[in-house]
Amino acid sequence: MRTAFVDHSDRFPGSGDPDKRARLAEAGRPSHVTSYGVTFPTDLPPLLPRMRGALVNNDYEARETKAALRVVQRGDRVVELGAGMGYMSSIVSVNCAPSEVHAFEANPAMIPCIRRVHSENDITNVTLHHALLGETAGEAQFYVREKFVASSMLPDPAEDVIDVVTVPVRPARETIAAINPDVLICDIEGAELQVLPLLDLSRLRAAIVELHPQYIGLKGVQTIFDAMNKAGLVYNPKRSNAKVVTFSRVD
Numbered sequence: 229m230r231t232a233f234v235d236h237s238d239r240f241p242g243s244g245d246p247d248k249r250a251r252l253a254e255a256g257r258p259s260h261v262t263s264y265g266v267t268f269p270t271d272l273p274p275l276l277p278r279m280r281g282a283l284v285n286n287d288y289e290a291r292e293t294k295a296a297l298r299v300v301q302r303g304d305r306v307v308e309l310g311a312g313m314g315y316m317s318s319i320v321s322v323n324c325a326p327s328e329v330h331a332f333e334a335n336p337a338m339i340p341c342i343r344r345v346h347s348e349n350d351i352t353n354v355t356l357h358h359a360l361l362g363e364t365a366g367e368a369q370f371y372v373r374e375k376f377v378a379s380s381m382l383p384d385p386a387e388d389v390i391d392v393v394t395v396p397v398r399p400a401r402e403t404i405a406a407i408n409p410d411v412l413i414c415d416i417e418g419a420e421l422q423v424l425p426l427l428d429l430s431r432l433r434a435a436i437v438e439l440h441p442q443y444i445g446l447k448g449v450q451t452i453f454d455a456m457n458k459a460g461l462v463y464n465p466k467r468s469n470a471k472v473v474t475f476s477r478v479d
Contacts, residue, residue: 233260233267236347242337243344244271263288264297266318266349272341274313274376291472292415293319295436298467299474300324300411304433307409308332309361309423310416312377314342317354320413321346329354330407332361334370334395335379361400361423370395380417382443400426411435418443424452429459435475436467 237244249259249271260267263283270280282288296316300306302325308317311333321329331354333342339358346354360368360381372379372391383389404412404427412429414420415438429435435456441449453463456475467474 233269234348235259235269236344237269237271239347240340240344242273243340244269245273246271248273260348263315264293264319265322266315266345268313268315268345269348272313272344274338274341289315289415291469292316292413292436292438294469295467295472295474296320296413297323299434299436299476300326303327304410305407306330306411306413307404307407309412309414309420311338311342311356312415313338314345316413316415317342317356318345318349318351321351321354322349326353326411330357330409331355332357332359334358334360334381335372335376336393336395337372338376357398358396360395360397360419361403361426362397363400363426364397365399366397367394368397369393378417380443381419381422382417401428404428405431412437414438418448420444421448421451425455429456429461432459432461433477434464434467435461437473437475439471439473441471 252270260269261280261283263286268283300320304326306326306329308331311317311331317329317331342356370393371383371389373388374390400423410433412432412435418440421444439449461475461477464474464476
């Protein structure tokens with residue numbers, strides 16, 4: 229059992245909160261928590277107490293995690309849209325032995341956090357891309373919210389926005405085609421409606437998508453299903469749970 233943890237916060241400015249670290253130490257809280265064999269520093273700015281507890285109990289992003297652990301196979305090339313704090317890319321890398329993972333994240337505040345998590349876990353097969361995907365190359369506004377998982381390209385609800393940043397946009401179809409992934413994992417807070425129909429999904433073996441009907445509506449959900457079905461991917465009920473849906477290619 230691992231009893232000592234490395235601390236790479238100094239390598240990635242912005243990935244640690246010294247005041248938070250001091251408070252946690254004073255309260256007797258651990259410097260790191262572990263989930264599915266991956267350690268996460270508890271002084272990460274976005275890591276809230278309930279999230280720490282969920283990580284310890286293997287309950288964080290539970291539906292998406294269970295799907296990914298069952299779908300991703302050894303040697304796969306994986307694309308993750310919406311990397312967050314580096315959770316899913318790390319879990320997949322450590323547990324599924326993919327050949328490579330390409331993680332896309334728009335929120336600049338998350339980039340050092342992701343890099344630190346990867347570094348402290350000796351993860352070397354993940355390529356991190358600070359970018360959005362769109363129809364053409366350019367720039368777009370990204371709305372950062374206090375609850376980082378709710379940050380998105382959508383301006384509403386406006387009262388939760390704490391910052392608006394300009395993020396580079398890469399052409400979606402060409403960018404993903406160049407990676408040629410076997411599996412796509414997507415959790416991008418409603419932007420799935422704009423991004424997924426732009427992609428050539430026909431080469432995927434599987435796609436795991438967290439739907440956000442509160443933003444895209446049932447018509448948007450139908451659009452996602454239609455895009456997947458057109459590419460030969462069908463809804464897989466055994467690998468789906470509520471809003472986290474898995475699409476698999478029929479052999």
